[in-house]
Amino acid sequence: MTTRYSAFIQAVANDDALPIDKQAAQLWLKDLHNPGRWILRPLLQFFFGVLLHLIWFVKRLPLPQFRAHSLLQRLICWFCKHWVTYEANILILRHFATESNILNFLNDNDVDPGEPIKLYPTKISDMLRDSFVEHDQELFRLVGGFESAQGPKKTEPLRWTNWQPIENIEFEVTRKRTQIIDFETAHVLFMCLFCLLLTRDEYRDAINGFQLDQSIAIRVGKLIDDPSVVEYAYNKYPHYLVGPWNLTHRFFMHGLFTEYLYARLALAHEAQTPKP
Template structure:
């Protein structure tokens, strides 16, 4: 059974307005309607209200112990397959279907954005992302690590291409933008109402998952993953150069990668990273719709 949208606003009471309904219905910042329904549903979960604070405390204490011990060890180790298989099991067993949907969808959003920049960048032959998981089980194939590697390799390739093609922006303006890479994302997450264990909200799940991540990656790999969350500003600037539109950049809050945040803030930064990615992807979808409408009028 495929997960279906299940957020329904309550009847309006002007003397007692529902805050979550206001967030869901407001369109000041466009977001994919299905993803937004799951976001608001996730924010209202009892696990976020009652379990998030103790989970964050336990996770940060565990993270401190792991990072301290691994820094003291004379060697580094990693176990990518174990980490990803454990993560997939954890998501399928303990995490709500709505949160799982948002996690799987996020990786596809990242691929669409990277591929859009390649299509409209200084060298359209750069290697594109092929990371489009459809199910939680697909995440077991090193998906999270690949997500980080794709981002960093893209930035290094993109910078080299900019140096080799200094007049690429003028050429882009002449030929126009391509939105072929902004494609619909197919996510299939089974909704298992018979399991009383699948209750964890997105942020609680990420707090626990960062412990797995720190344990099964080397210290340098974990540090690289944490730093990637502040590259939202970098990606946003690249998109603004391509589109010629800087008006929406105020929405980007994960900033200043040259001043890295503490790994103890990684879960919150990852939540913001997911929301900002949704904002950017929806912005590009709207621009694509306008582009197709303008083309049809010609």
């Protein structure tokens, strides 16, 4: 059944001021129209938001820390396979690819490139290996090793050694009738488990990793000579550490940010690729 969009949503769908892959835009818009996002999520967000802050408080106490990364990722994969919508699952897999591409682009054009990121899961079960924890640690590894962003603008041709166009990646998600939970509601349901099954520092670092969006955009903008890409970043100011307040919204905006920045880089890559 074709989704009927309001005049505003139709305008957004046709507006290309912010670059975004057409498939990604269709997935986001359909996911946003999930009735559960508007009816169920607000109620769940209130309950699990209170629970999250209680777990956060306990984890900040001087108590022995524990982690259960494998258990956390197994639960996520099971939940995604059976309960999360097809659109949201594709968006999750795309997020690994978009952010890996962005970071690999920065790494390829660094003075002393490090080991590239290889997190490109194509199906939900791949996330047992390419986990969210690994995703965060790879982000911190590369950003922490980049050359100073305050130096002169790069003038030599851009390198795309480890760039993997998403249109060349075949994502495999099996549709199930039970898949009814949208992207944001799925995050609401799992944010407490993330806090519980990571150490306090791992969780604090993970929810503050979004703040690096601004730093990443600044570096990309300097390389492609387009400072406007900094405006894509909703999450900013990494020197100010935040807690779990408004976490789902920041997570959602981080996902949009990577889609915008990936699409802008895809345009730069296309412009630099010789035409046959």
